[in-house]
Amino acid sequence: MTRTRPHSRGLPLLSSATAATVVAALSLAFFYAPLDRDQGVIQKIFYIHVPLAIVSLCGFIAGGVMAIRHLRTGDRSWDMRSYVAIHLSIVFAVGTLVTGSIWAKASWGHWWVWSEPVLVSFLIVFLLYCCYQPLRFSIEDPERQARYASVFAVTAGAFVPVNFLAVRLATQHVHPRVLSQSGSLPGPMLLTFLVSLAGVALLWATLWKLELSLKSSRMSLKRLRARLEAPDEVEAPVPEVAVR
Amino acid sequence: MTTTATPSERKIASVPPGLWRAATALLRKDFAHEVRTRQTVPAMALFSVTVFVLFHFGLARDTISGSLASGVLWVTLLLAAVVGVTRLFAAERDGGAGEGLLLAPIDRTAIYLAKASALLLYLALLEVVALPAFALLLAPGLGDGLPELIATLALADVGIAAIGALVAGLAAEARAREAIVPLMLLPLLVPVLIAAANASRPLLETHSHAAGLAKWLGLIGLYDVVFVLVSVALFDYLLED
Numbered sequence: 001m002t003r004t005r006p007h008s009r010g011l012p013l014l015s016s017a018t019a020a021t022v023v024a025a026l027s028l029a030f031f032y033a034p035l036d037r038d039q040g041v042i043q044k045i046f047y048i049h050v051p052l053a054i055v056s057l058c059g060f061i062a063g064g065v066m067a068i069r070h071l072r073t074g075d076r077s078w079d080m081r082s083y084v085a086i087h088l089s090i091v092f093a094v095g096t097l098v099t100g101s102i103w104a105k106a107s108w109g110h111w112w113v114w115s116e117p118v119l120v121s122f123l124i125v126f127l128l129y130c131c132y133q134p135l136r137f138s139i140e141d142p143e144r145q146a147r148y149a150s151v152f153a154v155t156a157g158a159f160v161p162v163n164f165l166a167v168r169l170a171t172q173h174v175h176p177r178v179l180s181q182s183g184s185l186p187g188p189m190l191l192t193f194l195v196s197l198a199g200v201a202l203l204w205a206t207l208w209k210l211e212l213s214l215k216s217s218r219m220s221l222k223r224l225r226a227r228l229e230a231p232d233e234v235e236a237p238v239p240e241v242a243v244r
Numbered sequence: 245m246t247t248t249a250t251p252s253e254r255k256i257a258s259v260p261p262g263l264w265r266a267a268t269a270l271l272r273k274d275f276a277h278e279v280r281t282r283q284t285v286p287a288m289a290l291f292s293v294t295v296f297v298l299f300h301f302g303l304a305r306d307t308i309s310g311s312l313a314s315g316v317l318w319v320t321l322l323l324a325a326v327v328g329v330t331r332l333f334a335a336e337r338d339g340g341a342g343e344g345l346l347l348a349p350i351d352r353t354a355i356y357l358a359k360a361s362a363l364l365l366y367l368a369l370l371e372v373v374a375l376p377a378f379a380l381l382l383a384p385g386l387g388d389g390l391p392e393l394i395a396t397l398a399l400a401d402v403g404i405a406a407i408g409a410l411v412a413g414l415a416a417e418a419r420a421r422e423a424i425v426p427l428m429l430l431p432l433l434v435p436v437l438i439a440a441a442n443a444s445r446p447l448l449e450t451h452s453h454a455a456g457l458a459k460w461l462g463l464i465g466l467y468d469v470v471f472v473l474v475s476v477a478l479f480d481y482l483l484e485d
Contacts, residue, residue, distance in 0.1 A: 071481050128431035131424060138418040148414055151478045152428075155410060158474045159432055162467055166435035169463060170442060 008213035011206070018206045021199040025192070033192040042106040047192055049099035051200035052092050053122065057160060059089030059204060060129065064157020067150035079146040082153050084211045086132055088204060093126045114171075121167040128156055263357070266350035270358030275365065277335055284331045285366050289373035292324040296374075296381045305382075313383045313448040314441045321367075321374060321397075322433055325404050326426045328366045332359055332412035342416075346483060356409060356479035360472075363412075364405035371397055389447030392454050396447075399464045400440045403471060407432050410475040413482045439463040 029047040036043035063085035070078035100122070104113045114120060135152055139145040185193060261269070278284055299316045300306070308316060336342035345355060375397075379386035386393075408429060415424045443460035446453050 071478075124431050124434045128428070131427040131431075134420065135414065135418055135424055135428065138420045138424065140419075141417075144417060147481050147484060148417065151410075151481050152414060154478055155407075155432070155471075155474055158470060159435075162470055163435050166438045166463055166467075169459065170438045 007209055007216055011209050011213065014202065014206050014209060018199065018202040021195065021202050025196040025199040028192040028195055033189050034186070039107055042103065045099055045103050045106075047196040048200070049096060049103055050193065051197040052099060053096040053118065054197060055200045055204045056089040056092035056096055057125075058201075059085050059092060060125065060160055061157050063089065064154050067153035067157070070146065070150045071154070076143075076146055079150055080215065081208075081212065082150060083136070084208055084215070086129060086153060088207055088211065090126070090129050090132075092200075092204065093122060093129070096122055097126060117164075117167045117171040120171070121164045124163055124167070125156075125160055128159065132156070260349040260351075263351050263354050266348075266354035267357040267361070270345075270350075270354060271361050271365075274335075274358060274362040278362075278366070283334070284328055285369045287331070288324045288327045288366060288370045291327050292320050292370060292374040293377045293381075295320040295323060296378060300382060307384055308382050309385060310449045311441075311445045314444040316382065317378055317444065317448070318437050318441045320378075321371070322404070322430065322437060324370055324374065325363075325367060325408060325433075326429055328363055328370070329408040329412045329429055330415075330422060330425045332363055332409065333416040337416055352480045352483050353476055355483065356413070356476060359412065360405045360409035360475070363408050364401055367401040367404060368398075371401070383448060385450055385452070386448070388452035389444075389454065392457055393444055393447050396440055396443045396457075396461065396464070399461055399468065400436050402468045403436045403464060404433060406468060406472045406475050410471075410479060413479055416482075435467050436464060439467070 025047065029044050033044070033047070035041060063082045066078050066082035066085060070076070070082060097119070100116075100119045101111050104116065104119070105111045112119075132149065132152060136145055136149045139148055260266075296316070299308075299320070303312070303316075305312075333342070336345060375386070375393075411425060411429045411432065415421045415428065418424050439460040443457055443464075446455040
């Protein structure tokens with residue numbers, strides 16, 4: 001039985017583009033971008049921390065948009081996409097929290113700084129998304145599982161901007177914005193940052209496609225095995241279900 | 245419900261009731277159930293008083309004010325709200341009333357509106373007990389900023405009820421419901437906590453004054469609008485069986 005797996009289409013090209021961009025970003029960060037006058041070499045973590053943060057947030061939002069697509073069309077493959085997007089973004093968010101923590105330790109002397117609104121918002125968003133999987137896998141019926149997970153994904157996606165606004169308002173007057181935002185970055189730093197952002201975004205996309213194609217191969221394997229064990233039975237369509 | 249239906253009532257029964265009629269009928273049913281069984285509101289109120297006592301010993305303070313007072317008050321209220329949210333669909337789940345509800349020829353949104361209003365009502369009743377208890381046990385100087393504090397409570401309750409009813413619906417089918425509700429609800433309520441605690445901090449100072457109240461109430465208002473709309477849009481999908 002041959003079944004087209006659209007998720008694996010274009011994967012080799014995407015992987016090579018990712019590898020090239022990530023290598024380019026790292027080389028730019030270490031050999032091209034100038035040292036920050038105040039922070040020295042530790043500022044280089046900026047080129048991985050900020051892209052990770054941006055990509056994982058966009059991933060959460062994308063997961064919510066895919067969940068809307070699932071709820072509107074009833075097409076379970078969109079739930080699958082949303083599930084993989086959120087799963088990956090949780091991993092990227094862990095990376096953001098760890099790199100942010102290292103940066104905070106190096107520049108302010110503490111592993112955790114409550115006055116940095118982006119990091120604090122990130123922790124809250126991360127804590128919320130941490131219960132996506134427990135919720136999902138504590139519902140047995142696969143169809144209902146997909147629906148409930150999508151409702152959660154949309155709610156949490158709407159929560160992300162509101163939460164950022166609230167945390168920003170609460171910390172605005174306490175601490176000056178130390179981190180230079182891309183608007184005020186000098187040219188070489190900005191270029192390095194943009195290449196890093198592209199690299200991390202491509203990495204996310206590659207991993208997302210890879211995980212999806214892995215999941216769909218696993219589904220077809222299951223289907224083939226079922227056919228092998230009971231060849232006479234009429235093949236029942238096995239829906240795409242999230243496999244832990 | 246009357247068993248003998250007059251012709252006019254029969255005519256009404258054949259036409260599905262409108263959204264508001266259905267929602268108020270369901271709310272009346274939930275409230276009557278609560279009045280008879282007394283399973284949710286007393287538990288929430290008792291829980292809040294217990295937490296105040298815990299804070300008294302945990303902080304080793306007889307009276308608190310300012311940021312400590314507003315933190316204790318809001319954290320206690322949010323934890324008490326968790327108790328209410330966990331119990332919100334108890335009758336539908338344990339008594340099998342959920343199927344009856346789904347079979348009723350009503351707009352599904354009415355179910356959400358009724359549940360959110362029921363939670364709003366429970367939260368208001370909780371605060372009627374918790375606020376005097378808080379003033380009595382921990383914060384004697386509560387009286388001065390009371391109108392502003394009540395306004396903050398009212399706005400925050402709308403947000404808590406809106407998201408609480410959605411979370412209760414989401415967790416109703418989950419196996420580890422008791423663990424999932426607080427894990428899901430409390431992070432979602434962080435913006436409400438931030439705004440409400442900031443709004444009430446100056447109100448609970450020894451010399452009560454309102455500072456930045458408009459900004460924080462505006463934030464809670466924005467939260468209310470966003471999550472009422474999101475919940476109304478999404479709740480239908482939880483009941484699609």
